[in-house]
Amino acid sequence: MHFPSKANLLRPVNIAPKRAAEQHCLSLLQTCTSLSHLTQIHSLLLKLGLQHNPPVLTKFTSTSSTLNAIHYASSLLFSSNDNITHYDAFLFNTVIRAYSQTSSHSTAVYYYKLMLKNGVLPNKFTYPFVLKACACVGRLSLGEQVHGSVIKVGFDNDIHVGNTLVHAYGCCGGGIGFARKVFDEMPEWDSVSWSAMIGGYARLGMSSEAVGLFREMQVARVRPDEVTMVTVLSACTDLGALELGRWVESYIEREKVPKSVELCNAVIGMYAKCGDVDKALNLFKKMSEKTIVSWTSVIVGMAMHGHGLEAVSLFEEMKEDGLVPDDVVFIGLLSACSHSGLVKEGRRYFNSMLEGFGIVPKIEHYGCMVDLLSRAGLVKEALDFVQKMPIEPNQIIWRTLIAACRSHGELNLGESITKQLIRDEPMHESNYILLSNIYAKKSHWEKKTKIREVMEKKGMRKIPGSTMIELDNEIYEFVAGDKTHNLYKEIYEMVDEMGREMKRAGYLPTTSEVLLDIDEEDKEDALNRHSEKLAIAFALLKTPPGTPIRIVKNLRSSIIGKQKRSERPG
DNA sequence: ATAGGGTTAG
Numbered sequence A: 001m002h003f004p005s006k007a008n009l010l011r012p013v014n015i016a017p018k019r020a021a022e023q024h025c026l027s028l029l030q031t032c033t034s035l036s037h038l039t040q041i042h043s044l045l046l047k048l049g050l051q052h053n054p055p056v057l058t059k060f061t062s063t064s065s066t067l068n069a070i071h072y073a074s075s076l077l078f079s080s081n082d083n084i085t086h087y088d089a090f091l092f093n094t095v096i097r098a099y100s101q102t103s104s105h106s107t108a109v110y111y112y113k114l115m116l117k118n119g120v121l122p123n124k125f126t127y128p129f130v131l132k133a134c135a136c137v138g139r140l141s142l143g144e145q146v147h148g149s150v151i152k153v154g155f156d157n158d159i160h161v162g163n164t165l166v167h168a169y170g171c172c173g174g175g176i177g178f179a180r181k182v183f184d185e186m187p188e189w190d191s192v193s194w195s196a197m198i199g200g201y202a203r204l205g206m207s208s209e210a211v212g213l214f215r216e217m218q219v220a221r222v223r224p225d226e227v228t229m230v231t232v233l234s235a236c237t238d239l240g241a242l243e244l245g246r247w248v249e250s251y252i253e254r255e256k257v258p259k260s261v262e263l264c265n266a267v268i269g270m271y272a273k274c275g276d277v278d279k280a281l282n283l284f285k286k287m288s289e290k291t292i293v294s295w296t297s298v299i300v301g302m303a304m305h306g307h308g309l310e311a312v313s314l315f316e317e318m319k320e321d322g323l324v325p326d327d328v329v330f331i332g333l334l335s336a337c338s339h340s341g342l343v344k345e346g347r348r349y350f351n352s353m354l355e356g357f358g359i360v361p362k363i364e365h366y367g368c369m370v371d372l373l374s375r376a377g378l379v380k381e382a383l384d385f386v387q388k389m390p391i392e393p394n395q396i397i398w399r400t401l402i403a404a405c406r407s408h409g410e411l412n413l414g415e416s417i418t419k420q421l422i423r424d425e426p427m428h429e430s431n432y433i434l435l436s437n438i439y440a441k442k443s444h445w446e447k448k449t450k451i452r453e454v455m456e457k458k459g460m461r462k463i464p465g466s467t468m469i470e471l472d473n474e475i476y477e478f479v480a481g482d483k484t485h486n487l488y489k490e491i492y493e494m495v496d497e498m499g500r501e502m503k504r505a506g507y508l509p510t511t512s513e514v515l516l517d518i519d520e521e522d523k524e525d526a527l528n529r530h531s532e533k534l535a536i537a538f539a540l541l542k543t544p545p546g547t548p549i550r551i552v553k554n555l556r557s558s559i560i561g562k563q564k565r566s567e568r569p570g
Numbered sequence B: 001a002t003a004g005g006g007t008t009a010g
Helices: A006-030 A035-048 A054-060 A066-079 A087-101 A105-117 A126-137 A140-153 A159-171 A176-185 A191-203 A207-219 A226-239 A242-254 A261-274 A277-286 A292-304 A308-320 A327-339 A343-357 A363-375 A379-388 A395-407 A411-424 A429-441 A445-457 A488-504 A520-542
Strands: A466-471 A474-479 A549-553 A556-560
Touching: A006 A035, A066 A087, A087 A105, A087 A126, A105 A126, A105 A140, A126 A140, A126 A159, A140 A159, A140 A176, A159 A176, A159 A191, A176 A191, A191 A207, A191 A226, A207 A226, A226 A242, A226 A261, A242 A261, A242 A466, A261 A277, A261 A292, A277 A292, A292 A308, A292 A327, A308 A327, A327 A343, A327 A363, A343 A363, A363 A379, A363 A395, A379 A395, A395 A411, A395 A429, A411 A429, A429 A445, A466 A520, A474 A520, A488 A520, A520 A549
Parallel strands: none
Antiparallel strands: A466 A474, A466 A549, A549 A556
């Protein structure tokens, strides 16, 4: 005869108190705010044998004192005398995730390596955690190392792992090709996979690739979600593709894509930077939950299009709204002051950063101030400001100052600073162009020719200026002298016709400097204008009369309105 | 217990 043993009979009875104890510990952890409190809970957990309990461990990262929780969890790792159990991967995962969440990415990676060293096999949750940390560290070799492990352990077909792998490679310098390879070889794709890849392109400024991939996503019939739309919008913003941006917004409405704060901010940023400032402001005002990023987006947009005063009053409104300014919004605000000549206000705001908000100004803020003083013609003051800065000035700051020297006649000062810059960074081509420009302004043609020769000897080539234009959901890019377009003959005929029309309308080309050896920057301008002409001619050919034409150059767009359009012959 | 996103000086 066989009766169940006493122990077996008792077991169901024992489970209940254990569950109750677990619940008790969870609620204790919920309210845990200090290390001493955590230590008390720790001893209780040990007494109850719950120190490796998964729900309890998970709770750690959501306590108000995540850092204390990490210390506790890591101490468990080191003090554990138990045999390796299936909880060990869990324990490591908890620690890796916790460090990753507190921006200690290198430490998170350290624990991942410790895990491998101890012979603990990572599971399918480990890789998304550790790859997130790899993405933030941004080192390609590290990404490749983890990728190797993913393949070895056999998680390369897991969609979560694949998606984070795409993301991590996309965040590592030089890793975008690897990201694409992983993406192409994935057995299946969801909206997260597509967003990760599109977002990777967008982050790098490979915006045409981003938009192209979005089209492929639609062909593949994967439904984009709000995150996908954010990545596509940031590509539109970068390209200045207002029409595509408008289409994305209507898609969001039509498909009822949930509008997260991030998505609203992306839409507002797109309109603000592509030049439809009113639309951006309208949408911004209608937003129910505005974050500091929403305010920053409109302030930067206003600054960019010369509405400095509006930017300043938006900033004041933001403070009245109870939001505390951060370092980023100050960059937008100071650049607004700079672009609108608000020297006094800019100075006041700069000083208020530390005094009023305890924000230590960074190099970007100092850069804004140098720009503010320089544009206002206060070159000597700008130099003084740079010399007294508590941070080492960077090349951007020096170049801002040099440009100010050039346009405000401080040529000797500009020359000596530029020469110093070239000594520091002999392979940076824009420094040579600056020096060449200064020689031109001084009419030192021989010296200028010499600079050009030096550049040639060093194998430096100038990147040509280009103009982009958006027509029928396609983006066309033109450089000066471009003959790659199959309509180029018609385009050049149109350019000639435009010239004749402009003359007839009373336009006189500036000829005063034509006979001189015009300086490099003016030549550059002339060439840039040439690429603009090509783009405009192309648009005139392809659109009916009266259509506004919008051209885009390096994130700045200008509108050639209907009036000018009416000059169109025929 | 797992993944992708919005703002940043010239």
